[in-house]
Amino acid sequence: MSRSSYTLEQLRNPETRYEAFGAMVRSLTPQLYSQIRRIVQYHDDADDVLQNTWLKAWQNLDSFRGDCLLTTWLYRIALNESLSFLQRQHPADSLDNEEGEAARTLESDPYFDGDEIELLLQKAIATLPDKQRIVFNLRYFEEMKYEHMSRLLDTSEGALKASYHLAVKKIEQFFHEAD
Template structure:
């Protein structure tokens, strides 16, 4: 189903719940993996996905359709992710190195992550990047998004994105 059809279903009172369920089914998996690559932990990712869809439910009436629905959803997920990581550091007064070590441990021992040695090394290396740079790398490399899409989601210029990616 096209995004515009989903939005129409959600805007109509009689089909709002059905339309939202369709939206969740369409985007939940992609949003989960986007968040999971940033926070590493499965439970944290699940919680954040729920928060993202609650925000979407509450704010869909504000969606102006200036960008695509997926771009808007991705932006909400991205902001939730970055805010979560920032709060996690502040809550535990942990330096970035300690958070990095904790996430590296999750990559190595997590039951939901597997892969060969090269993938494991890549994930560990990514954890050494600042959050926003890791986010941009994930969007470009793993999600194969175009710089223009990433620019809309992160509200960053294409030139800055290219520099961060490389």
């Protein structure tokens, strides 16, 4: 029978680590997936990034010092993996190409079930630079406080506010041009 709960002690103990980690995967996968999916947008990509996130967490479990919440640590790994994925996807290509690719794929994605406005918003988000995209998602959809975001992304609150403001302006402009 699989374990349904886990503690940090169990995760640190080699005897109980595997089972406790399994319980953690079962418990936190939906919220990590949701976070990753908002950034990478497509299910197959989110599945890859999610697996890499858990793999990194498993491989680096001993380096978790406990100076933040375990969920915060996992969140940070997920964000870094998402960012790495985006950077691998389009290392140096133009925004026009990214936008076209996102629009083409999202509309035909069987796992995207958004209305016209939601589709337009996702298209607009896809045009944002990678880090701006992450900041926008955390702030707009998850309503994360800048203070928390600052610790998570190791970036000053001022820079995050500026980044979010720029992202909003770009999205407003995108909607304006699409109208």
